[in-house]
Amino acid sequence: MMLKYFTKRYEVIMQGTYPASRKKIMLATLAKDIEKAYAIPLQRDPAWEQNNEEIFSLYSQVATRKDM
Structure with missing residues (x-):
């Protein structure tokens, strides 16, 4: 699954x-790759976030770290 691939990429980046x-x-x-792969909405969509908790969790971590 793509989520495992993106999670591994995140871990490699953070541990590097x-x-x-x-x-x-x-x-x-x-973050861009995750957005494309999972069609993450541009505006917050609580229903989408609830239906895609694992994806949204990873995306949130990546987005937060890239802005630090």
């Missing part, structure tokens, strides 16, 4: 010893 600027780029790319 990349410069902070590179990590941000990698996380932004990962």
Whole structure:
């Protein structure tokens, strides 16, 4: 499943010893890839979030980290 692939990518990025600027780029790319793969709505949609809890959880983690 794609979710496992995206989760692994996130773990590799977070555990890697990349410069902070590179990590941000990698996380932004990962966020875009997740958005495309799962058609994440641009505006908050509580129903979508509830129906896709695992996907939304990972996406939220990635989005939060890329903005740090």
